[in-house]
Amino acid sequence: xxxxxxxxxxxxxxxxxxxxxxxxxxxxxxxxxxxxxxxxxxxxxxxxxxxxxxxxxxxxxxxxxxxxxxxxxxxxxxxxxxxxxxxxxxxxxxxxxxxxxxxxxxxxxxxxxxxxxxxxxxxxxxxxxxxxxxxxxxxxxxxxxxxxxxxxxxxxxxxxxxxxxxxxxxxxxxxxxxxxxxxxxxxxxxxxxxxxxxxxxxxxxxxxxxxxxxxxxxxxxxxxxxxxxxxxxxxxxxxxxxxxxxxxxxxxxxxxxxxxxxxxxxxxxxxxxxxxxxxxxxxxxxxxxxxxxxxxxxxxxxxxxxxxxxxxxxxxxxxxxxxxxxxxxxxxxxxxx
Amino acid sequence: xxxxxxxxxxxxxxxxxxxxxxxxxxxxxxxxxxxxxxxxxxxxxxxxxxxxxxxxxxxxxxxxxxxxxxxxxxxxxxxxxxxxxxxxxxxxxxxxxxxxxxxxxxxxxxxxxxxxxxxxxxxxxxxx
Numbered sequence: 001x002x003x004x005x006x007x008x009x010x011x012x013x014x015x016x017x018x019x020x021x022x023x024x025x026x027x028x029x030x031x032x033x034x035x036x037x038x039x040x041x042x043x044x045x046x047x048x049x050x051x052x053x054x055x056x057x058x059x060x061x062x063x064x065x066x067x068x069x070x071x072x073x074x075x076x077x078x079x080x081x082x083x084x085x086x087x088x089x090x091x092x093x094x095x096x097x098x099x100x101x102x103x104x105x106x107x108x109x110x111x112x113x114x115x116x117x118x119x120x121x122x123x124x125x126x127x128x129x130x131x132x133x134x135x136x137x138x139x140x141x142x143x144x145x146x147x148x149x150x151x152x153x154x155x156x157x158x159x160x161x162x163x164x165x166x167x168x169x170x171x172x173x174x175x176x177x178x179x180x181x182x183x184x185x186x187x188x189x190x191x192x193x194x195x196x197x198x199x200x201x202x203x204x205x206x207x208x209x210x211x212x213x214x215x216x217x218x219x220x221x222x223x224x225x226x227x228x229x230x231x232x233x234x235x236x237x238x239x240x241x242x243x244x245x246x247x248x249x250x251x252x253x254x255x256x257x258x259x260x261x262x263x264x265x266x267x268x269x270x271x272x273x274x275x276x277x278x279x280x281x282x283x284x285x286x287x288x289x290x291x292x293x294x295x296x297x298x299x300x301x302x303x304x305x306x307x308x309x310x311x312x313x314x315x316x317x318x319x320x321x322x323x324x325x326x327x328x329x330x331x332x333x334x335x336x337x
Numbered sequence: 338x339x340x341x342x343x344x345x346x347x348x349x350x351x352x353x354x355x356x357x358x359x360x361x362x363x364x365x366x367x368x369x370x371x372x373x374x375x376x377x378x379x380x381x382x383x384x385x386x387x388x389x390x391x392x393x394x395x396x397x398x399x400x401x402x403x404x405x406x407x408x409x410x411x412x413x414x415x416x417x418x419x420x421x422x423x424x425x426x427x428x429x430x431x432x433x434x435x436x437x438x439x440x441x442x443x444x445x446x447x448x449x450x451x452x453x454x455x456x457x458x459x460x461x462x463x464x465x
Contacts, residue, residue, distance in 0.1 A: 324444050330427070
C-alpha cells in the first residue's frame with residue numbers, strides 16, 4: 001500500500017500533531033508486520049528539530065480486540081504495563097500516546113522506535129554484536145528481576161496462570177487437536193506430578209525471548225511485545241528464554257543461544273529477583289518446550305482445515321523437534337540432565 | 338511395479354530444481370516460500386526412504402509393549418492412554434527405548450539438522 005492511498009496516514013498525522021511535541025506532520029509510514037493479532041506500523045514524526053522515529057501498535061483494522069487470542073491483553077493494558085515496567089527500570093520503548101476514540105484510528109498506542117536488532121540469526125552471528133553477546137544473559141536476569149518487582153496493586157486487570165493452570169490449558173488444547181503423541185503424554189504426566197506449589201506470583205512478561213528483545217551493540221535496549229503478560233510464577237520468564245528452539249542451534253548456550261544459566265541467575269539474584277529455584281525452572285522449561293510442541297500441532301491442524309500455507313504445514317512437522325528436547329529433559333541418554 | 342525413475346528420485350529432482358534454479362530467480366517472500374517448499378519435499382523424500390521400515394519396527398515394538406495387535410494409529414492412542422493414566426512409566430520395561438527409537442526416527446525424517454537431534458545422536462553413541 002502506498003502512503004498516499006493509506007487510509008490511516010491522514011488521521012495518524014493529526015494524532016502526531018496533537019500528541020508529539022513539535023510535530024508538523026508524518027513521514028515514512030510503513031507496515032512492519034502482518035500479524036493476525038496486531039498491526040505494527042513504523043513512521044517518523046516530522047518536527048523542526050528533526051525526525052522522531054515512532055511505532056504504532058494497533059488492533060487489526062483498528063477494531064477493538066479483533067483477532068486477538070484469548071490470552072492477549074488489550075492494547076491499552078499493554079501500554080500501561082510498558083509504563084509500569086519503565087518505572088522499575090526495565091528498558092522499554094517509551095509510550096508516547098494511547099489512542100482514544102477521538103483519534104479515529106481505532107485501538108492502539110504510539111511508542112518510540114528503538115534502534116537495534118531483534119533477529120536471533122544476526123544477534124548470535126554478526127560481528128556487530130560480538131561485544132554484547134557475553135553480557136546479554138546477565139542483563140536478561142537483571143531485567144527480569146526488575147520486571148518481577150512491579151507492585152501488584154498497580155497492575156491493570158490481568159489473567160492469573162499458575163504452572164498447574166497452564167498445564168491443564170495446554171492439555172485441553174492437545175486433546176482437542178486429537179493426534180497421538182506418546183512423548184507429549186509423558187511430559188504432561190511429568191508436569192502434573194511435578195507442578196510446583198507456587199508461593200509467590202508476580203507480573204510475568206510471558207514471551208521473554210529472542211525476537212522480543214531489541215538488542216544493540218551495547219546490549220538489551222528494550223523489551224517488546226507485552227501482549228501475553230499475566231500474573232504467574234516468575235520462574236516461567238527465566239525458563240522460556242532457555243528452551244532449545246530459542247537457542248537457534250547454539251545448544252550449549254542455553255540462554256537464547258548467547259549465554260549461560262549461571263549468568264542469567266546471577267544477574268537475577270544480584271538485581272533483587274529473589275532466589276532462583278532450579279526445580280521450578282526445570283518444570284517451566286519442560287512446560288515451555290511442550291507448549292511450543294502443541295503450538296506446532298496447531299499449525300498442522302490449521303493446515304488440514306484448509307489453510308494451504310506450505311510454511312504452516314512444515315511447522316506442523318516441527319513438533320518432533322520438541323519431542324527430542326523433551327526426551328533429553330525427561331529421559332536423558334546420559335547421566336546428566 | 339512403476340517404471341524408473343522412482344518416486345524418491347523424482348522428488349529429489351524437483352527439490353533440486355526449486356532450490357538451484359527457481360529460487361535464485363525469485364524475490365522476497367516468494368523466494369522464502371520456495372525454500373520452505375523445497376524443504377517440505379526433502380521431508381517427503383526422507384519419509385519415503387526411511388518411513389516404511391521404521392513404521393514396521395515401531396509397530397512391532399508397540400505390539401510387544403502393549404501385548405496386542407492393531408494399527409499404528411490405534412496402538413499409539415492406546416499407549417498415550419496408558420501413559421496418561423500412569424499404567425506405563427519410564428520404568429516400564431521397553432518404554433524408554435521405544436520412545437527414544439520412535440523420536441529419533443521422526444527427527445531423521447522431519448529435521449535431521451536439528452541441534453537437539455544431533456546432540457541426542459552423540460549422547461546415544463553417535464547413532465549406534
